[in-house]
Amino acid sequence: MDFYTHIGLPESWERRILELGKIYEPIQEDLVKVEAKLRSISEAAFPWLPKRLAYSLKRSGQLAKLLGYSLNSGGKRIRPALVLLSGKFYNYNLDYLLPMAAAVEVTHAATLVHDDAIDNSPIRWGKATIYRVWGEDKAVLLGDYLFAKAGELVATTQNLQVIKLLAQTLQIISTGELSQSFDAFNLKQTRQRYLQRISNKTASLFSLATESGAILSQAPEKSVKALKEYSHNIGIAFQIVDDVLDFIGTEEEIGKPVGSDLAQGTLTLPAMLLLERYPEDNPVKKLFQNQDKQKNIKLAIELVCNSPIVQECYQVASDYCAKARRNLDLLPDNASRQALAGLADYVIARKR
Amino acid sequence: MDFYTHIGLPESWERRILELGKIYEPIQEDLVKVEAKLRSISEAAFPWLPKRLAYSLKRSGQLAKLLGYSLNSGGKRIRPALVLLSGKFYNYNLDYLLPMAAAVEVTHAATLVHDDAIDNSPIRWGKATIYRVWGEDKAVLLGDYLFAKAGELVATTQNLQVIKLLAQTLQIISTGELSQSFDAFNLKQTRQRYLQRISNKTASLFSLATESGAILSQAPEKSVKALKEYSHNIGIAFQIVDDVLDFIGTEEEIGKPVGSDLAQGTLTLPAMLLLERYPEDNPVKKLFQNQDKQKNIKLAIELVCNSPIVQECYQVASDYCAKARRNLDLLPDNASRQALAGLADYVIARKR
Numbered sequence: 001m002d003f004y005t006h007i008g009l010p011e012s013w014e015r016r017i018l019e020l021g022k023i024y025e026p027i028q029e030d031l032v033k034v035e036a037k038l039r040s041i042s043e044a045a046f047p048w049l050p051k052r053l054a055y056s057l058k059r060s061g062q063l064a065k066l067l068g069y070s071l072n073s074g075g076k077r078i079r080p081a082l083v084l085l086s087g088k089f090y091n092y093n094l095d096y097l098l099p100m101a102a103a104v105e106v107t108h109a110a111t112l113v114h115d116d117a118i119d120n121s122p123i124r125w126g127k128a129t130i131y132r133v134w135g136e137d138k139a140v141l142l143g144d145y146l147f148a149k150a151g152e153l154v155a156t157t158q159n160l161q162v163i164k165l166l167a168q169t170l171q172i173i174s175t176g177e178l179s180q181s182f183d184a185f186n187l188k189q190t191r192q193r194y195l196q197r198i199s200n201k202t203a204s205l206f207s208l209a210t211e212s213g214a215i216l217s218q219a220p221e222k223s224v225k226a227l228k229e230y231s232h233n234i235g236i237a238f239q240i241v242d243d244v245l246d247f248i249g250t251e252e253e254i255g256k257p258v259g260s261d262l263a264q265g266t267l268t269l270p271a272m273l274l275l276e277r278y279p280e281d282n283p284v285k286k287l288f289q290n291q292d293k294q295k296n297i298k299l300a301i302e303l304v305c306n307s308p309i310v311q312e313c314y315q316v317a318s319d320y321c322a323k324a325r326r327n328l329d330l331l332p333d334n335a336s337r338q339a340l341a342g343l344a345d346y347v348i349a350r351k352r
Numbered sequence: 353m354d355f356y357t358h359i360g361l362p363e364s365w366e367r368r369i370l371e372l373g374k375i376y377e378p379i380q381e382d383l384v385k386v387e388a389k390l391r392s393i394s395e396a397a398f399p400w401l402p403k404r405l406a407y408s409l410k411r412s413g414q415l416a417k418l419l420g421y422s423l424n425s426g427g428k429r430i431r432p433a434l435v436l437l438s439g440k441f442y443n444y445n446l447d448y449l450l451p452m453a454a455a456v457e458v459t460h461a462a463t464l465v466h467d468d469a470i471d472n473s474p475i476r477w478g479k480a481t482i483y484r485v486w487g488e489d490k491a492v493l494l495g496d497y498l499f500a501k502a503g504e505l506v507a508t509t510q511n512l513q514v515i516k517l518l519a520q521t522l523q524i525i526s527t528g529e530l531s532q533s534f535d536a537f538n539l540k541q542t543r544q545r546y547l548q549r550i551s552n553k554t555a556s557l558f559s560l561a562t563e564s565g566a567i568l569s570q571a572p573e574k575s576v577k578a579l580k581e582y583s584h585n586i587g588i589a590f591q592i593v594d595d596v597l598d599f600i601g602t603e604e605e606i607g608k609p610v611g612s613d614l615a616q617g618t619l620t621l622p623a624m625l626l627l628e629r630y631p632e633d634n635p636v637k638k639l640f641q642n643q644d645k646q647k648n649i650k651l652a653i654e655l656v657c658n659s660p661i662v663q664e665c666y667q668v669a670s671d672y673c674a675k676a677r678r679n680l681d682l683l684p685d686n687a688s689r690q691a692l693a694g695l696a697d698y699v700i701a702r703k704r
Contacts, residue, residue: 044527062534063527114496118489137470137533140492144466145526147496151503151519160510167503174497175396175415181489182414 003351006248008311009318020076023342026335027084030094030101034080037102041149042068066130066142070109074125074255078238078343079104079209085343086213086227088336096157096216103153103166104209110146111173111205113139118181119264126255162212169208176200185265185288187275194269195236198243203235226330230340233324237317238347243268244313245351247304253351259297262287269316273309274300314348321348355703358600360663361670372428375694378687379436382446382453386432389454393501394420418482418494422461426477426607430590430695431456431561437695438565438579440688448509448568455505455518456561462498463525463557465491470533471616478607514564521560528552537617537640539627546621547588550595555587578682582692585676589669590699595620596665597703599656605703611649614639621668625661626652666700673700 024031044064080101087097115121116129117139123129131139147170154166176197183189183197210227219227245254246261247270261268262284267275271284283299286292304310321344331337376383396416432453439449467473468481469491475481483491499522506518528549535541535549562579571579597606598613599622613620614636619627623636635651638644656662673696683689 063530066530111496114492118492136488138530140466140470140495141526141530141533143492143496144463144499145523145530147499148519148522148526152516152523155512155516155519158512160507160512163515164504164507167500167507170500171497171504174493174500178415178418178490178493178497181493 004349006305006310007244007314009314009349020078020346023339023346024077024081026088026339027081030084030098031077031081033094033098034077034084034101034105037098038071038105039068041102041106042071063142063145066134066138067145069133070113070130070142070146071106073127075105075108077105079108079205081343082206082209082231082340083213085336085339086210086219086231087217088334089214089223089227089332090217090219092217096159097213099153099156100162100212100216101209103150103157104205104212106146106150106153107166107170108205110143110150111177113146114143115177117143118177119260121256121260123256126252157212157216159216162215165208165212165215169204172200172204176202176204180266183267185290186267187285187288189267189272191269191272194267194272198236198239199232202239202242203232206231206235206238223331226327230324230327230344233320233327234344234347237320237324237344240269240313240317240320241348241350244270244310244317246270247301248310249351255352259301262297262300263293269313270304270309271300273312274304274307277307277309278303318348321345356701358657358662359596359666360660361666361701372430372698375691375698376429376433378440378691379433382436382450383429383433385446385450386429386436386453386457389450390423390457391420393454393458394423415494415497418486418490419497421485422465422482422494422498423458425479427457427460429457431460431557433695434558434561434583434692435565437688437691438562438571438583439569440686441566441575441579441684442569442571444569448511449565451505451508452514452564452568453561455502455509456557456564458498458502458505459518459522460557462495462502463529465498466495467529469495470529471612473608473612475608478604509564509568511568514567517560517564517567521556524552524556528554528556532618535619537642538619539637539640541619541624543621543624546619546624550588550591551584554591554594555584558583558587558590575683578679582676582679582696585672585679586696586699589672589676589696592621592665592669592672593700593702596622596662596669598622599653600662601703607704611653614649614652615645621665622656622661623652625664626656626659629659629661630655670700673697 042064044067083101083104084097087093112124113130116124117131117136120131121129122132129139130142150166154163157163176199179197180201183193207228210231211224214224214227243261246258246268249258251257257263262271265288267284267288275282275284283296283303287296287300324344325341328337328340394416396419435453435456436449439445464476465482468476469483469488472483473481474484481491482494502518506515509515528551531549532553535545559580562583563576566576566579595613598610598620601610603609609615614623617640619636619640627634627636635648635655639648639652676696677693680689680692
């Protein structure tokens with residue numbers, strides 16, 4: 001069965017799907033500057049230190065290697081794009097938006113490095129993880145360095161409001177990750193709890209991206225709120241799609257083994273719906289009770305793929321994206337608004 | 353042999369040693385407020401969130417439990433005391449100094465939680481570590497939350513300079529920890545490299561404490577520099593003493609197994625001096641080459657304890673503290689200056 005038929009999107013949808021490159025058009029040049037900024041961070045320079053100390057820190061180049069590896073590993077740069085796009089409605093000033101865009105992406109990279117260490121994930125985006133190549137200790141410390149770098153970047157915006165927002169968002173993200181960790185292998189979770197968790201661990205950083213872009217471009221409060229809501233909604237959709245792709249994707253597409261969430265004991269929406277559908281004899285139940293891990297993961301994937309659960313999940317995600325599109329109504333109509341609308345479609349239709 | 357004879361301090365020294373409580377006298381009341389602030393952080397409230405979300409985050413109380421455990425675990429509160437004491441020379445304003453003091457202590461707590469996870473340490477300050485009780489994943493995420501909380505606290509000082517300083521300090525700390533990790537079980541390390549590493553991983557946070565206290569009280573640049581240098585020097589001394597206590601202390605005094613550094617493959621000053629003294633048949637060498645771990649740790653401890661290495665290390669530490677005392681000369685003479693001088697003695701004479 002064709003992918004788009006499988007996920008239940010109407011035929012017309014495929015034609016609406018835009019390439020990310022096309023979506024990013026209004027900010028293409030500035031995204032190149034974000035990349036340059038990220039590359040310069042990978043050099044692990046310490047310009048604020050006395051030369052002698054900076055040299056001694058830099059000498060080994062080990063930190064630079066870790067940074068380069070984690071910051072240039074094939075991410076889609078959605079979060080920095082959101083910062084820039086949402087800065088395009090009012091006073092677009094790269095002096096503030098550029099460090100903010102970098103800060104958000106660096107924060108994202110830090111959370112991934114820590115997640116992989118926590119989950120003992122060997123592979124991400126088709127590449128061995130920092131955890132796998134350098135070990136858990138390096139992964140934890142690199143993540144710490146990246147969080148600190150994000151803090152330094154956001155400070156250069158000289159805007160106390162977004163500085164505080166980044167710090168608060170990171171608290172929300174780690175709270176979301178903590179609740180995921182506490183909930184591991186717990187079969188009794190409500191859908192509301194799932195939505196709360198993905199709101200915390202994923203959508204909060206999306207929200208920060210557009211909220212800060214709006215604040216730093218002096219958008220009126222109503223627009224700030226609309227852009228924040230927009231991102232919250234596509235963030236939720238993004239994570240739901242991620243969670244479905246973990247069942248229906250191929251290892252090549254999603255860049256990591258399928259069924260990873262189940263293996264970690266993370267109950268996502270498709271697994272929840274499967275539990276509702278087969279409350280008695282259920283592979284997820286058996287798996288979470290520690291029976292026949294590999295066999296039950298395979299069985300759960302097959303059951304989900306051959307049921308309407310996939311479409312059901314995509315319907316939930318699409319509803320969030322429809323809400324996101326409506327959030328945009330309030331904003332001035334320009335190329336960036338089109339791009340943000342396109343991004344809402346992309347979040348649903350992406351295969352990776 | 354009596355402890356102070358062993359470490360080679362002149363007899364007169366013991367009489368100079370002040371209790372921490374006495375040293376903290378000029379800021380006693382405000383340290384109580386720091387404790388209250390730390391307690392309120394342990395409650396894991398999210399006052400900036402809509403009530404519904406905050407409630408859902410708080411509900412389980414799991415985060416609060418972790419926070420309470422890590423923030424109230426018997427630390428000496430030296431770093432917040434440094435913030436407050438160095439704020440006492442000019443414009444002492446608790447509105448800024450209190451969140452800064454809390455930010456520095458929370459940062460310290462975060463680094464300890466991550467260190468224990470990285471080192472798989474079961475015990476600290478005589479108490480099971482977060483890592484041991486809740487596991488590696490919770491420890492990593494709790495540390496992330498604490499770093500973020502520190503960022504939020506420092507933002508409430510509304511001072512961009514100290515906000516940036518905290519972010520930069522955390523980069524330096526993780527760089528120091530990273531180099532320690534890369535250097536593990538490496539026998540070829542210079543004393544300069546050791547000093548650089550402990551400057552990064554320990555002294556940098558001490559420096560931040562006094563530097564930020566000075567900045568936030570509008571101290572003139574010369575005084576900021578003097579207080580920063582003072583803390584750098586006692587920070588180095590503090591870590592050297594830590595590293596010696598890991599050889600000569602008792603498990604009860606230092607609150608963790610003796611010889612932990614050797615077990616981790618961390619080459620500290622006493623071990624370096626032991627290698628210089630016995631370049632051929634040396635237990636540290638054998639240990640780092642993975643021979644008879646327990647036996648060689650015991651042997652190394654015995655050799656260090658029964659050699660002048662202990663006094664030699666304390667001499668190095670004392671020299672740093674003497675420098676620290678001289679850094680204070682430039683400051684107005686008041687009760688806080690006396691306290692900081694006393695703290696320099698305490699750093700040397702402490703048994704835990």
